[in-house]
Amino acid sequence: MRIGLLTGGGDCPGLNAVIRAIVRKGINQHRHELVGFRYGWAGMLSGDAVELTNETTRGILHRGGTILGTSRTNPYKEADGLDRMRATLELHRIDALIPIGGEDTLGVARRLTDDGIDVVGVPKTIDNDLAGTDFTFGFQTAVQIATDAIDRLHTTAESHNRVIVVEVMGRTAGWIAAYSGLAGGADVVLVPERPFDLDEICERLRRRQASGRTFSIVVVAEGATPKGGEATSAYADATDAFGHARLGGIAVELEREIEARTGYETRMTILGHVQRGGTPLAYDRVLGTRFGVAAVDAVTEGRFGKMVALRGTEIELVALDDALAAPKLLDTAFYETAEVFFG
Numbered sequence: 001m002r003i004g005l006l007t008g009g010g011d012c013p014g015l016n017a018v019i020r021a022i023v024r025k026g027i028n029q030h031r032h033e034l035v036g037f038r039y040g041w042a043g044m045l046s047g048d049a050v051e052l053t054n055e056t057t058r059g060i061l062h063r064g065g066t067i068l069g070t071s072r073t074n075p076y077k078e079a080d081g082l083d084r085m086r087a088t089l090e091l092h093r094i095d096a097l098i099p100i101g102g103e104d105t106l107g108v109a110r111r112l113t114d115d116g117i118d119v120v121g122v123p124k125t126i127d128n129d130l131a132g133t134d135f136t137f138g139f140q141t142a143v144q145i146a147t148d149a150i151d152r153l154h155t156t157a158e159s160h161n162r163v164i165v166v167e168v169m170g171r172t173a174g175w176i177a178a179y180s181g182l183a184g185g186a187d188v189v190l191v192p193e194r195p196f197d198l199d200e201i202c203e204r205l206r207r208r209q210a211s212g213r214t215f216s217i218v219v220v221a222e223g224a225t226p227k228g229g230e231a232t233s234a235y236a237d238a239t240d241a242f243g244h245a246r247l248g249g250i251a252v253e254l255e256r257e258i259e260a261r262t263g264y265e266t267r268m269t270i271l272g273h274v275q276r277g278g279t280p281l282a283y284d285r286v287l288g289t290r291f292g293v294a295a296v297d298a299v300t301e302g303r304f305g306k307m308v309a310l311r312g313t314e315i316e317l318v319a320l321d322d323a324l325a326a327p328k329l330l331d332t333a334f335y336e337t338a339e340v341f342f343g
Contacts, residue, residue: 002033003299004049004094007066008040008073008105012124013280014137014288015066016057018100021292023057030300035092040101041108042073045081047088061285064278075108082115089117096299100124102136103324106307110320113305120298121307121320122291126276129173132323133309137288142169142275143179149271150184150217157215163205163258165268167251169275170221174330176275181219182338188216189338192223193330198254202261204343209264216264220254222247248272290315 005022007015019036026032034052037043050056050068060067075081089097096118099109102125109119123130128139146168157164166186168176174191181189188204190196205216251268259266280288287310294308294315306317 001030001095001299002035002093003096003098003296004035004037004044004089004092005052005068005098005100006037006040006043007068007070007124008099008101008108009070009124010072010102010126010276011065011070012126012138012276013064013141013278014284015070015100015124016060016063017137017280017285017288018122018124018292018295019052019067020057020060021289022098022296023052024054025293026296027054030296032296032300035094036068037088039069040071040073040105041075041085042071043068044085044088045073045075045078047091049088049092061289062279064276064280072104074104076111085112086117096120096304098122098295098299102127102130103327106130106320107324110305110324113320118299118302118304119320120295120304121323122295123307123309123323126176127170127173128175129171129327129329130323131325131328132307132318134312135287135310137284137291138276138280139175140283141278141281142176143183144281145275145278146176146180146219146271147183149269149274150180150186150219153217153269154185154215157217160265161214163216163218163262163264163266165218165220165251165254165258165266167220167222167248167268167270167272169271171223171247172327172329174221174224174335177219177221177224178330178335178338182341184217184219185341186217186219187343188218189335189342190218190220190224191330191335192221192225194335195225195227195229197227198257198261202258205258205262205264208343218254218258220250222250224250 100122126142255268
């Protein structure tokens with residue numbers, strides 16, 4: 001078989017581990033040929049492809065990003081998008097496709113399945129918000145980067161008797177904020193699943209000051225919202241090809257409001273894309289490798305319309321429809337565990 005693969009959406013630590021695994025297992029054990037499409041669905045539309053071999057994927061396991069490049073292209077919003085993708089598949093003699101991506105990339109994959117193209121998906125999102133899988137690769141690396149940053153901010157917050165607001169990624173789910181906040185000893189963690197009351201936050205910070213703790217760390221997911229309000233964006237009406245608003249900037253608003261309401265010197269840090277850059281942790285390299293091996297095995301067995309997933313300690317296949325039914329929101333019990341240590 002000739003199998004095409006691509007990486008779509010935001011880059012993520014562990015993508016190259018998936019690519020390497022698909023190629024290595026596909027060639028060495030199944031005798032497949034592998035073709036990579038550059039820059040996600042944009043490469044499918046334009047026919048921008050490269051042959052993938054053991055040699056061209058050697059030495060990439062530890063590298064961040066993706067050797068294929070990525071984009072947030074929505075081919076179904078492009079003129080004759082489906083016909084152009086069919087033409088690309090025919091030109092490169094592709095029998096099946098393995099897209100590696102999050103909700104949007106796999107949403108396109110599901111539509112392609114409906115249009116008669118054989119697809120097996122690999123879940124990818126550092127937000128860890130895809131249903132059907134317990135964890136996605138890249139999440140643990142993002143949490144570690146955020147935790148390291150919180151550890152460093154503790155020392156400067158304490159030295160200056162400041163409140164420091166740390167903004168992390170998380171559009172609809174607060175997994176990164178909750179995990180890094182718990183691991184980093186944050187005093188307040190704000191997540192999209194729980195709209196916050198700014199008065200309550202300020203009162204909690206006042207209680208800390210009154211008890212002799214003269215600094216505080218507030219961790220906030222970019223998609224967190226005040227009660228009765230909306231997510232904050234510093235980018236006005238900017239949206240991507242899938243209609244998602246470009247978020248970012250909630251920390252700026254919190255910095256201003258907390259200082260105005262409490263009188264405590266407050267500073268903010270937005271970690272942004274540093275969370276998805278650089279070398280993946282061992283956990284994400286291993287999980288990405290397991291996903292890649294399982295995906296190419298599923299293609300070989302003809303089990304299409306599926307997504308590989310981690311369930312407990314096992315890699316399983318779930319229907320793309322089930323994986324995309326709804327975002328996987330932060331577990332209530334986990335947040336309540338983190339909440340024990342707030343304030």
